[in-house]
């Protein structure tokens with residue numbers, strides 16, 4: 001792990017900072033894969049910072065820091081589903097998401113999960129692929145009347161839970 005990256009649990013006072021990271025991350029890092037309308041629909045939940053913070057507080061949420069400042073975050077819904085994973089564009093490709101996922105995978109295993117799954121955005125798919133997640137199915141999600149594509153991906157955590165074969169005909 002990049003030694004300058006710190007990890008800590010989410011705190012209620014992080015909400016507005018993480019809202020800003022979420023918006024910047026989607027607007028800049030997902031711009032090549034999604035339209036302006038799709039990005040607006042994706043970021044709409046950030047309009048209500050209190051609700052956004054409540055969602056993070058209700059999940060296992062980790063915050064990644066550089067010099068104590070939040071630069072990314074990840075959350076797990078239940079024991080075996082990554083819900084959110086967002087990195088500040090200024091520090092992209094420096095191992096922040098890798099550090100967050102390393103920790104989430106270890107925590108999920110410790111909480112009894114046999115696998116971890118994620119509905120990966122098109123821009124995050126290469127990240128999850130190189131971590132050993134395989135594509136299970138293609139989804140089209142309706143966000144306030146705007147359709148977005150993503151891919152359910154899954155990684156076995158325990159030796160007795162081999163991933164089902166990746167679908168050869170993703171829909």
Ligand SMILES: CC(C)(COP(=O)(O)OP(=O)(O)OC[C@H]1O[C@@H](n2cnc3c(N)ncnc32)[C@H](O)[C@@H]1OP(=O)(O)O)[C@@H](O)C(=O)NCCC(=O)NCCS
Pocket residue numbers: 025026029030083084085086087088091092093094095096097098099118119120121123124126127128130
């Ligand atoms: C996907 C995302 C979380 C990756 O964060 P990151 O901190 O830049 O990722 P890392 O630095 O840990 O990347 C580790 C490896 O993953 C792969 N990877 C990461 N981003 C990639 C990209 N955009 N294209 C291709 N491969 C990528 C690379 O192999 C990379 O190693 P390298 O930089 O040595 O080549 C980040 O781009 C992001 O926040 N995207 C927008 C929001 C989003 O789609 N979130 C996911 C919702 S499911």
